[in-house]
Amino acid sequence: MANLELRNLNKTYSSKVVPVKDISLKVDEGEFLTLLGPSGCGKSTTLRLIAGLEQPTRGQIWIGERNVTDLRSGDRNIAMVFQSYALYPHMTVAENIASSLKLRHLSKLEIRQRVTDVATKLGLEELTQRKPSQLSGGQRQRVALARALVRQPDVFLLDEPLSNLDALLRERVRAELKQLFKAQNTPVVYVTHDQTEAMTLSSKVAVLYNGNLQQLDPPQRIYTHPANRFVASFVGSPQMNLFVLSCRDNAAWLGNFPIPVPLPTVPPQIVLGIRPENVCLARAEDTHTIQGQIYLVESLGMQNLLSVRVQGAPELTIRALLPAAWQWSDDIVKLTLSPQSLHWFDAATGDRLF
């Protein structure tokens, strides 16, 4: 078993298309790393670089003590699950799973043993003689997983493996995936644009944007301490409220209401972020309160999402997520921004200040 390390990885297709600019990160044994980012941010390219399906323009890839940057895909001992599954259509399920073992000239007996083991583990015993076209989407996905697992590789790569499943199935397979990879003491790199997947599956999340690593942290920390404005806005649903505010008297002014800035020196402008679930109806003793007019209520079942126009700054809308049981009497509400849940970002660079 070995860890996976990317050192200053860069992939340049042309001066305008640089999907991976400079990415360094490390995935330890048994760690589940998710590459999270919007479509087109270079996630798949990063994964393909690791797999050796693309050659990096600069940088190195290490697996344990081996520099694999110049090795062929087949010599890296990496298994990958493709978004389209890439099952061989002319082979049966068993042949699909056995392909890599046959190519490595394992004995017939061992191949049969390992294929049976993994097929049993994934509940594919009944299907081993079928062709991929005779399987449902979920079954195909499991065959793709089985093909990766049977290899006992040094690294697992998965490129949006759940995106072709319907919503219900996706939730179930997500849970199965988590258990499956918990048992493997191998680095896993998982690509997704779905933050729920990233949050639930990973031990670490790498948020990518524009070919650069924005933040590399455990999912909880990504949520509570986004490293910059992009991460803050990308992670979390409904989206975090983000306001560019002017500062005066050690406070940022949200409309008519001063919000104290917890910094030794207060810049003239600052970005304030607060998640909708951290905005509550104010009680008498609360600080950090604002007032505004409700103009939209969206019911999400368990909660109501309120859109409120802030007094003194009609162009600013703050959204608050309130339990459905909470009632308010008037169109004008008083809200409190939970002080320990405020995020402060540099107005120019977007980096986290506090």
Place this chain on the structure above:
Amino acid sequence: MQLDKIQKREQLTGWMLTLPALLLLLLVFAYPIGQAFWLSLFTKNLATQLQPVYSGWNNYVRMVFDGRFWETMQNTTIFTCVSVFLELLLGMGIALVLNQSFPGRGIVRTIAILPWALPTALMALAWAWIFNDQYGVWNDILQRLGLIHTEINWLGEPSLAMMAAIAAEVWKTTPFISILLLAGLQSIPVELYEAHALDGANPWQSFWRITLPLLMPQILIALLFRFAQAFGVFDLVLVMTGGGPAGATETVSLYIYAMVMRYLDFGYGAALIVVTFLLLVAAVAIVSFLLSKARNSKF
């Protein structure tokens, strides 16, 4: 019960809708073939007699002892098998190259199909000149390279003439096969090769385990078309060698043509047609059977 009725009615509608096409096919195919079979049971030779005389299986018995028929059969078989084999090999190579992305691929693809678009008679004439012993380019090239010292009479020697005819045929129809195979290659997702590479395969293994099996339907279709066509080869050989020298390149269709048009022996000509037709049908049936098997194993 109800479902059965609906199914029956749908079947009936289906038959009714295909009936016009079937009738047309019957008229265009079955009638002439039936006519040929009927004719083959008569002795009808315009050169010696005017009235056809019923002679049963006589024409077929004659065929068994007709040395020239067996010779043309052999020529046709050699011509067909060798040229189809070479076309498949070359066509596969060209298709694999054209399937790679390189600058100017579109133009190369268009140029590659050109030989197929040329009229056979014209291109056969050109090849006859290329292989001409006195003025031919081929002899000239070989001499300049110092490979031969005296001119070779390509179209004048039995086995050389066959080789020349095969070369022309291969040149003309390889593009057809490569375009057919290229279409097949392009329908294979790149990810299959990537997955196979990750499985540890080298390009050679990928070719045998991914490309070839997934290309089998196209290969069989190409074989089907080419076997049927090459077996009936006529214009190319007629223009290049006229069947000579000494009948060394005479194919079945040339022989039938001579039998009917030169010797005016309609009855025997018809018998030859029927037998060739049956042989072709058998060949096509075998390939079709393989094709359906390949399809089933793929999906």
